[in-house]
Amino acid sequence: MTKEDCYLVGKLTKTHGLKGEMAIWLDVDYPEEYEDLESILVEMKGELIPYFVEEIQIRANKSIIKFEDIDTIEAAQKLINCDLYLPNDNLEELDDDQFYYHEIIGFSIVDETQGKLGTITAVYTAEAQDLIAMNYQNKEVLIPVSDEIVKTIDREKKELYTDLPAGLIEVYLDEDGTPDDADEEE
Structure with missing residues (x-):
């Protein structure tokens, strides 16, 4: 095994x-x-x-x-x-819109507004809020796990569908739209 x-x-x-x-x-x-x-x-x-x-x-x-x-x-x-x-x-069989955290690693995040964004790299669990870590433009973006944000899953396509809050992605980017650490690479 x-x-x-x-x-x-x-x-x-x-x-x-x-x-x-x-x-x-x-x-x-x-x-x-x-x-x-x-x-x-x-x-x-x-x-x-x-x-x-x-x-x-x-x-x-x-x-x-x-x-x-x-x-x-x-x-x-x-x-x-x-x-x-x-x-x-x-593991118990889940409903179609439910998932286990370990199974979504490597899935793509597809947002209702912004389309395909990046790949899930990890899921962090905490008492206050579980977070999905996504690689977006070589930067880790954290997405809160809630029914309002995480909508559905397509296991065949390996995609997780979201409705991200306005400005969430931009929090992780500089004013010019590049990842915060892009300046350090030059």
Whole structure:
């Protein structure tokens, strides 16, 4: 199984105790949905290695995971900072106008007013506001994720349709319409 067939669930952050337990950071909307996890893929040196979950405790501030056959702090230390993945077919089917953040990386942004703008490079999640990062004229432009701005998606065309607020793109450009950092390149 390749990373393209999977989605990022989280990361092993540090050891917990002396018997192979590890703290896990879950980068998901509803961590409690992972309480019955039986196995997970751990990325090590670019490869996805399956591990069976012996026990998982989902907590608000720090979740703890214990894998089968990882019984010492030394064995657990080798997995620290490794990313965790699950196969895409574990994800629920979404409505046509919904999407998972990981699936839109590489999609084009097409605005109702301005047309095709740029390519999505990342999605940043924060408590206050999630943001879609778009490469526009070699400059990162951040687009707030809201129903008023992000309208629909076309998976076949790999396009995300938006209605950007007036002036949003211009905030990232100089007065002459070039990216803010264009002067530095000369």
